[in-house]
Amino acid sequence: MPAFDPNAKKMLISGNEAISLSMRHCNVQFAAGYPGTPSTEILEDYSELGGYAQWAPNEKVAAEVALGAAFGHARSVVTMKMVGLNVASDVLYTATYTGVDGGMVWIVADDPGQGSSQNEQDTRNHAKASVCPMFEPSNSQEAYDFFRIAMQTSEKFKIPVILRMTTRVDHSKSIVVPKEELPAMVPNFERNIAQHVMVPGFSKPAGRKLRAKMDEMEAWNVAEGPNKVEMRSADMGIITSGISYHHVREAAPEASILKLGMTYPLPMQLIKDFAGKFEGKRLLVIEENDPWLAENIKAAGIQCESKYDPIFRFGELDVNRVRRIIAGDKNPDPVPVKGKPPMLCPGCPHRSSFAVLKELDCIVSGDIGCYTLAALPPISAMDYMIDMGAAIGMGIGLRNVLPREQAKKVVSVIGDSTFVHSGITGLVEAGYNRPDTGHVVIILDNSITAMTGQQEHPGTGRHLDHSPAYKLDYGAIAKTAGFDNVYEVNQVKEPEKFKELVKEALEKDELTLIVAKSPCILALKSILAWDKANKEKAEKALAESEAAAKKNGNF
Amino acid sequence: MSVVNVKFAGLGGTGVIKASDVMAELVFEQGYDVKKAEVHGMSQRGGSIASDVRFAKGEEVQSPMIPTGEADYLVVFDETQVVVNEAFLKQGGVLLTPADIDVSKLENVKALNVAMLGKLSKHFDFTVDQWTVALNKLFAEKFHEGNKKAFMLGREG
Numbered sequence: 201m202p203a204f205d206p207n208a209k210k211m212l213i214s215g216n217e218a219i220s221l222s223m224r225h226c227n228v229q230f231a232a233g234y235p236g237t238p239s240t241e242i243l244e245d246y247s248e249l250g251g252y253a254q255w256a257p258n259e260k261v262a263a264e265v266a267l268g269a270a271f272g273h274a275r276s277v278v279t280m281k282m283v284g285l286n287v288a289s290d291v292l293y294t295a296t297y298t299g300v301d302g303g304m305v306w307i308v309a310d311d312p313g314q315g316s317s318q319n320e321q322d323t324r325n326h327a328k329a330s331v332c333p334m335f336e337p338s339n340s341q342e343a344y345d346f347f348r349i350a351m352q353t354s355e356k357f358k359i360p361v362i363l364r365m366t367t368r369v370d371h372s373k374s375i376v377v378p379k380e381e382l383p384a385m386v387p388n389f390e391r392n393i394a395q396h397v398m399v400p401g402f403s404k405p406a407g408r409k410l411r412a413k414m415d416e417m418e419a420w421n422v423a424e425g426p427n428k429v430e431m432r433s434a435d436m437g438i439i440t441s442g443i444s445y446h447h448v449r450e451a452a453p454e455a456s457i458l459k460l461g462m463t464y465p466l467p468m469q470l471i472k473d474f475a476g477k478f479e480g481k482r483l484l485v486i487e488e489n490d491p492w493l494a495e496n497i498k499a500a501g502i503q504c505e506s507k508y509d510p511i512f513r514f515g516e517l518d519v520n521r522v523r524r525i526i527a528g529d530k531n532p533d534p535v536p537v538k539g540k541p542p543m544l545c546p547g548c549p550h551r552s553s554f555a556v557l558k559e560l561d562c563i564v565s566g567d568i569g570c571y572t573l574a575a576l577p578p579i580s581a582m583d584y585m586i587d588m589g590a591a592i593g594m595g596i597g598l599r600n601v602l603p604r605e606q607a608k609k610v611v612s613v614i615g616d617s618t619f620v621h622s623g624i625t626g627l628v629e630a631g632y633n634r635p636d637t638g639h640v641v642i643i644l645d646n647s648i649t650a651m652t653g654q655q656e657h658p659g660t661g662r663h664l665d666h667s668p669a670y671k672l673d674y675g676a677i678a679k680t681a682g683f684d685n686v687y688e689v690n691q692v693k694e695p696e697k698f699k700e701l702v703k704e705a706l707e708k709d710e711l712t713l714i715v716a717k718s719p720c721i722l723a724l725k726s727i728l729a730w731d732k733a734n735k736e737k738a739e740k741a742l743a744e745s746e747a748a749a750k751k752n753g754n755f
Numbered sequence: 756m757s758v759v760n761v762k763f764a765g766l767g768g769t770g771v772i773k774a775s776d777v778m779a780e781l782v783f784e785q786g787y788d789v790k791k792a793e794v795h796g797m798s799q800r801g802g803s804i805a806s807d808v809r810f811a812k813g814e815e816v817q818s819p820m821i822p823t824g825e826a827d828y829l830v831v832f833d834e835t836q837v838v839v840n841e842a843f844l845k846q847g848g849v850l851l852t853p854a855d856i857d858v859s860k861l862e863n864v865k866a867l868n869v870a871m872l873g874k875l876s877k878h879f880d881f882t883v884d885q886w887t888v889a890l891n892k893l894f895a896e897k898f899h900e901g902n903k904k905a906f907m908l909g910r911e912g
Contacts, residue, residue, distance in 0.1 A: 212783040212791075315794055339790075339819075372819035373779060373791040443818075450817035519822040534823075539803025539839045540766060 202248045210377050215343040215369040218376050219307060220245035222347040227384035228277050230269035232262040234621065235652035236281030237316040238370040239309035243279055244655075247665050255656055255664045258588070258621040259284035263291040263306070270304035270360070271396060274387045275351060279307040282323045283587065287622070293330045294398050295360050297406040299413075302385050303355040305347065306332070309365040312488045313516035316651075318568065318587065320514065322490040323364050327464040331410050333417055334362040334464040335426070336442040340374040342426075346461060348379070349426055355385075357417055359410075364463070366488065368443045368516065418465040426461030427470060437478040439471065439493060439504065440486045444517050448486050451522035463493065468500050475502045486525060488517045544573050549718035552691045553613070553644055554581045556699045560706065562611045563602075565595035567623070569615035569651045570720075571644055582613070589614070589622025592630065592641055599635035607637045608706055614641070616674075617649035617657040624677055630711055631682025638684075638710040640702065643674055646720040647727060654723045666730040668738070678713040685712040692718040757811065760821040761875070764805040764840040765832030770868030773893060774830070775806035777872055781881060781889035782810040792819035803839055828878065830871050851875060857912050866898075866905035873909025883910070 204213050206221055213221070216239070223231065223246050231253040233243050243253040256262035259280040269276035280288060285308050292306065308326075311317040327334040335350045337343040347363055354361040394402045421427070433454045440448050441460040448457060458474040460466070475483050475497075483504045485494040490513060494506030507513070507525045511532060517525075521533070544550050554574040557564055558581040566572060566582035567590060575582035584594050595612030602610065614623045623643075630639050649655040656662045661671030675686040685705065691698035698716060705712035719727055761778055765771040772793055779791040793806040807821045826843040830851045837852060844850055856870050869890065876886055883906075890902050 212779060212789060368792065368819060371793055373789075374816075374819065375783070375788065446817040446819070450822075518820050519818050537839045537842065540801070540835070542767070542802035545801065 202245050206249055210375060212373050213340055213376055214241070214371055214373050215337065215340050215365060216241040216371070217245050218340040218344040219347050219363070219365075220249055220251070221376070221378060222344040223277055224249045224251050225378060225380070226275060226348055226351050226382045228351070229274040229384065229387065230266060231277040231279070232256050232266045233277075233279035233307075234259045234262050234284055235617075235649050235655040236284050236309070237652055238311060238367040239279045239281050239284075239307060239365065240652045240655065241370075242307060243664060253664055257658055259288040260291060263288040263295075266304060267291060267295050267300070267360070269387075270300035270302045271298075272387045272389060273302040273385055275303040275355075275385050277305050277307060280309070281317065282308055282310045282321050283317060283319065284308075285323060285326055286321075287588070289326060289330065292326070292332060292360065294403070296331045297398055297403050297410055298396055299358040299410075300354065300360055301358070301390065302387070303351045304360045305350045305354060306360055306362045307347075307365060308362055309367070309370050310489070311367050313367070315367055318585070320489060322492060323362065324463060324492040325490065327362050327364070328492075328496075331414060332360055332362050332464070333357070333414075333462070334364050335462050336364045336460070337369055338442050338445045338459070339369065340372070340376045342461070343369060344376050344378065346426060348382070349461075351382075353417075353420075357413060357420075359413060359417075362464075364442070366443055414465045418467060421462045421465060421467040422469045425467055425470075427467055428457070428459040428461070429470075429474060430457045430459070431477075432456045434477070434481070436482040436484070437474060438484045438486055439474065439497065441493065442488065444486050444488055444522070447517050447519050447522040450519045452526055455526075460493070466493075466496055466500075471497055471500070472502060475504065484526065486517070486522060489513055541576065542573060544570065544579075545721060547721045549646055549692045549716070549720070550574060550644060551579075552695055552698070552718070553642070553716050554579050556691070556695065556702060557581050557611060557613070559699070560702060561609060562702075562706070563598065563606065563609045565591045565598060565610060565612045567591035567612075567614040567618045569618055569644075570646075571613065571615060587622075588618050589626055591618075592623050592626025595641070596626070596630055596633065596635055596639060599637050599639055600633075604637060607635065610639070611702070611706070612639065612641045614643055615650075616643055616645040616647065616659045617655070619643050619674065620658050620672060624681075627678055627681040627683065627713070634682070634711060636709065638708060638712070640705040640712050640714070641678075641683075642702070642714045642716055645674070645715050645717040646723070647717070648720050648723040650720040650723060654720065654726060660727075662730055662734070666734070668734045674715055675713065678711075682711065683713050684708075684710040686715075687712070688715040688717055690718045691716040758809050758814070758816055759811065760826045760845075761808045761828040761830065762805060762821050762826040762840060762843050763808070763830045763832070764803070764836045765868075766836065767801045767804050769804075769832040770865070771804045771806050771832060774832075774868040774872055775808050777869075777886075777889050777893050778808045778875075779810075780892055781885060782808070784889065785881065785885065787812050788814070788816050790816045790819040792821075803836060805836075805840060828875060830875055832868055832871060849878060856909055860908055860912070861905060863901055863905070866901055869902045869905040870909035870912075873906040874912075876906070876910050883907075 266276040266278040591614040787810040789810040
């Protein structure tokens with residue numbers, strides 16, 4: 201059950217919960233995603249509310265299945281964190297050309313301040329570059345409302361739409377009053393090859409049509425978009441969007457505000473009209489991360505002040521920082537007292553794995569997950585980490601160029617969910633462009649996507665709602681890709697055996713996959729409960745079908 | 756009235772999020788505008804964690820995050836986290852720590868967060884019943900009785 205009463209007339213819920221509820225009330229028919237903080241809870245909550253949602257191997261596949269559903273005249277949703285959009289961007293940049301037949305919302309969650317991310321990229325750049333309309337809610341009510349507006353806009357203009365979230369809006373709670381349900385769409389196939397097949401002959405005119413559509417959408421945004429002009433002081437106007445709006449309201453309660461709800465395509469006439477009221481006075485743009493609004497507004501020939509980027513483009517904004525932006529304070533941020541950093545849990549199987557890799561003095565090409573914490577003291581046993589799946593490719597690159605005695609120490613270490621996400625093609629690369637020294641890949645299989653809060657994936661044998669699913673065999677993939685040796689070992693129960701396997705693999709000039717399999721200790725209880733429930737359900741179904749067969753005399 | 760700011764802080768697993776949920780639920784039920792901010796993700800690996808609850812009647816709460824130096828109450832569940840968070844406390848604000856509770860009388864150490872809520876409750880006019888309703892809504896039934904005891908230990912201790 202969800203953590204809130206979906207039938208209440210008024211509720212205190214997070215932005216993510218608000219989106220999941222809005223998805224239900226909009227009768228979304230299909231939702232897919234890949235877990236990533238701060239977006240993960242949306243699909244879980246949506247599933248608990250009775251909606252259909254599935255985890256895909258990665259964001260690109262999630263976007264493709266959701267796009268297929270939208271081609272089939274359904275309402276579909278894909279969710280991801282901002283770095284996931286890099287993986288899925290190949291889909292987005294052409295899906296805007298084709299447009300959609302039903303409705304499709306891309307929920308992309310940015311992480312200003314990098315609470316749990318490897319970079320601080322700003323999704324607004326992707327929206328502009330892919331020519332994808334974008335909405336930015338600033339609280340839970342707007343998350344609820346803007347999801348609906350985004351879906352309706354997608355249907356009206358036949359185009360995918362981005363709902364750009366940020367960590368604070370995803371995870372803060374505020375009050376939401378829900379609305380009535382939208383009638384469901386009726387999925388249906390309609391042949392339109394020129395619309396849906398992007399060969400140059402079809403995509404060249406589609407690109408021009410897309411730009412014309414943006415002109416139309418900008419006019420709509422000026423006239424009807426969810427933007428607000430709040431006139432107070434005649435001396436200072438502030439243009440803002442998203443969570444920054446609330447910081448601005450608190451930091452400068454007297455300021456007039458143009459709050460932009462739809463930030464691509466920007467409602468330039470609205471901005472010009474607002475700016476015109478502050479000629480000879482102060483007009484400021486206040487936004488988190490990149491100076492995206494400011495650059496676009498200035499490029500349109502509108503004079504405005506923007507934040508001091510050497511300081512304020514980094515990290516989240518808050519009320520104090522907004523006060524400082526308004527005051528023109530260019531001093532460095534006060535340094536907060538350092539809290540206790542996160543650590544691998546006591547009893548975490550990753551501890552056993554990295555103890556061995558450290559002891560053997562391996563050069564560790566690592567990846568994204570809880571185990572990335574092994575790069576920090578006191579373990580300090582991971583040498584590289586860039587993006588999902590990179591462990592294997594980077595390891596092969598190192599093996600190719602390093603002197604033999606160093607190359608022989610290189611190990612690629614990757615978690616189970618990350619391996620499924622983007623590690624499989626790395627194995628194919630290893631088999632295809634085999635380094636002279638071979639290579640050693642270790643999958644740290646804790647049987648769950650642990651980092652984001654214990655989500656299922658194709659290697660767990662369970663779906664998003666924990667019902668049984670086909671379970672991927674990592675060793676079989678490695679063998680097919682050309683690996684010479686495949687081992688599985690529980691590195692917690694048999695640390696000596698694990699150490700011997702790694703040592704032997706490092707000595708050989710062969711391709712070796714070691715699956716170090718020991719469940720996440722936080723997830724263990726849940727995993728056992730899910731498997732038990734699935735087993736009981738299967739046994740009950742079997743007994744029922746046997747009883748039915750007996751009754752019908754077919755036994 | 757102006758906005759009331761309560762900051763909860765501790766280490767991952769000490770019940771920070773739960774306590775802030777109870778406080779937010781309580782004031783929501785009493786008709787206040789309320790916003791609550793928290794940090795997820797890496798924080799669940801035993802690191803520092805904090806959650807802000809801001810509420811007001813007759814005016815809108817804007818930012819979900821309490822600005823530095825503006826917390827009316829700082830409720831800390833782990834002594835090591837006082838120094839990390841004390842800059843948020845306003846001058847004359849109230850700091851509550853586990854030292855304010857006779858922890859030896861706690862039947863379940865995990866209920867420290869509820870006992871701290873009991874301590875905090877003395878600073879507000881909400882009734883014990885109102886607090887109990889919020890607590891019961893956020894905890895499974897098997898914890899209700901133990902929570903009541905822990906809450907009263909904090910409130911009366």
